[in-house]
Amino acid sequence: MALNFINPSRSFDASGKRIGFVGHDGMFEIPFYVSAELFPKAGCESDYLAAFDAGIDVIHEAARKVYVFGSQEVYVLNRKNCRSLN
Numbered sequence: 001m002a003l004n005f006i007n008p009s010r011s012f013d014a015s016g017k018r019i020g021f022v023g024h025d026g027m028f029e030i031p032f033y034v035s036a037e038l039f040p041k042a043g044c045e046s047d048y049l050a051a052f053d054a055g056i057d058v059i060h061e062a063a064r065k066v067y068v069f070g071s072q073e074v075y076v077l078n079r080k081n082c083r084s085l086n
Contacts, residue, residue: 003030003067005060010052012045018076019052021059025069032063035078058082 003023010021017036022029036042039051052059062082066075 003064005063010049012048014045019048021052023060023063023067025067028069030067031074033074033076034059034082035076037079038077038082 003025005021005023007022007024010019012019013033016033018033019036020031020033022031024030034052036048038055039048042048042051059077059082062077063075066077066081
């Protein structure tokens, strides 16, 4: 099955300095995180979430590229695998 993003929810994890969101592969939920390093101009939680929302298409595209069913429990998008946001 293809990876889809049917749930628009996202959250900021201050302790991990990342934004979390969920993809779906059929009935399976796949957790993803985007490293806050991709949003250097953000200063607070609302800035990070706004930056995430502005780049959502690129983020979803990057998530689809790194996703391989069953290969990882959690995926983290960073500068290495999400260059389009830099």
